[in-house]
Amino acid sequence: MSVLFLCRGNSARSQIAEAWGKHLSNGRLIFASAGTFPSREVHPLAVQVMAEVGIDISGASPKNFTEVPKPIHSIIAVCGQSEDECPNWPGLAVETWAIDDPVEVSGTEDARLTAFRVVRDQLRPLVEDYLVRNEGDRQLDSD
Helix, strand or coil, rough: CCEEEEEEECHHHHHHHHHHHHHCCCCEEEEEEEECCCCCCCHHHHHHHHHCCCCCCCCCCCCCCCCCCCCEEEECCCCHHHHHHHHCCCCEEEEEEECCHHCCCCHHHHHHHHHHHHHHHHHHHHHHHHHHHHHHHCCCCCC
């Protein structure tokens, strides 16, 4: 089963969600992420906060939803904008997780870093719940 995390820029939220999915499922599901209007690069603070939990996304790059390999079995929009702009794949429902965009937070470096950590920490239990709902009682990676 393949899961696509979708957001507008594919520079933070969807990249973090994809990384959690890959890490927690141990390859039992296929995860990808994309944007409706992809940014030029994954946000450096997204890379940093995932490195803090031992997950390396430094090699990731934003991509357009048209570049994602098919078939896609499930789409999760991690922001309201991407749900509104979500491509129509017949027969697929879009699940929405309304996560604030940490890229839009201004202020000190500490304030911005905190916003990225909050998003990272919000997404993990959502991904865990998704895995439980879609994998049954299989054991999740506890790292």
